[in-house]
Amino acid sequence: MSDATVMPPLQFAATNGIRMGYYEAGPATDRPPMVLCHGWPELAFSWRHQITRLSEAGIRVIAPDQRGYGATDRPEPVEAYDIEHLTADLVGLLDHLKIDKAIFVGHDWGGFVVWQMPLRYLDRVAGVVGVNTPHLPRAPADPIDIMRKRFGETMYIVQFQDPAREPDRIFGSRVEQTFDAFMRKPVPRSDDGAKEPPVAGIVAAKTVNLAFPQMVAAYDASRDARQPILSEQEKQVFVETFQRTGFTGGINWYRNMSRNWRRAEGLDHTVRVPALMIMAEHDAVLPPSATDGMEKLVPDLEKYLVRNSGHWTQQEQPEEVSAKLIEWRRRRFG
Template structure:
């Protein structure tokens, strides 16, 4: 795979996880890069190269349900307890006591949970676009349904018939053609509030399955962020695996909320929040108030970037990760 180290495997938490590793193995604490939906460890290719060349040990897994990693059948196998335990098992496999966890999109939700559930294994956390929030006051799916309606993609993803999975799975190239582009313009409707970590404007079209079903790249004026060769990596992977593994993460949002009752949501490790100016789904305003939950928090804004920040602005994201890592951890 272009610009990626060799694929390795670890037995962790009952699954076989594929991961990529680069940089000096004696570097501490290493940085573990956790991708979102619908992505892969390949989404971090630029950071893996830049961080390892800067002398930082970096590890990027295909997470549960994705790419080279196993895809268990039960929906409950994708709850936040499994997802965080997978990363602990990866550290165990590599003989690592503590790591800095870096997460984008859904990976961000996972890494913010790591210091809450496995504090002894976490040296620091970096969220990219995805904020850390307190437990929602009600079931997040019901909040999303009330705020955005039945066609909001996360609400649709709850469909037990897996209809959204089928739409994406039958249109893999269309899916990545449509998603992996720079935004046409800066959103003019920033979030008024954050609902379960999703801060999109009510006016934003969030009916992603229908958008993909009707999409024609020939009529899309937005600029692609992937080369044809890079796009093919995603297309090949998801053609093989389908989308159900990743969508199952969303099918556990109510379960995660229920099981988080009583969990202390204060993050007590050095943390960095990287925000993207033009992310319409996770806008910078979604990170307002994070300081109340994270005493040691820095924020950094990447200007002129949409949602796929580490791929849209790879040099800037890598430089900030290197600078913060060196300043805070030596």
């Protein structure tokens, strides 16, 4: 394998009733370590560049395959993927490693999880970094109902609620096609018109095709002029893993959005730790405008814009993301 596909040795932790696979690098004495949490459809491997750069800078990093993904268990019940399980998994990982507090860094769905950590386990959180994913107040109504009214039945998160699991089958029968379609640099677009308040990170950007299962089903890589983000070797890591695991575990995270919303009633959404928000200029689904007003819920917030990047920021602009994480970590935590 090339350097770009080399990861530290895979290790396992018993946490919250599951076996979790994780990767660790950097000095064991470094405090607080940084826990890197991936999104959908991704893996700990998505953080390969940051694992190398941060550990070389003397920072301890831990990157798990989260519940339902990769080397980690995939429980059958949909309810086993709610936010309470996902956050408790990370606390159990800290317990396994005998770590009292960590900085939690999350991209995409991992971002939603790490913003919840200080709300639920403040004594275990030193800081939070959101990559593309903003911290939002609790929605005024069930977020699935809002998305269904705003975007219609073909919007991918609405489709993911299908109990027949048709989206799972579409992606699962076209794994390489899925990663060919998703893991590309975007055509630069204006953020204008995406100012509508986001719900669960979804912004009403009319230029975005949000019917992702159908997009993948009709996708032809030979007609796509966008530049791939992954090398062929890197892509095969994702393809071979998801051919083995399928997509249902990760999609089950979306199937708990209504449950998470109901169970968050009365939860104080104020983030009371130092926080960094890394935004990507050309992310069509989680644009920089989605972070507008975050300061009301995150008093100790710093924002940083990565230009010329779409949604897969830590893989599209790895050096810049790594450098910012190192700089912020050193400045705020020594």
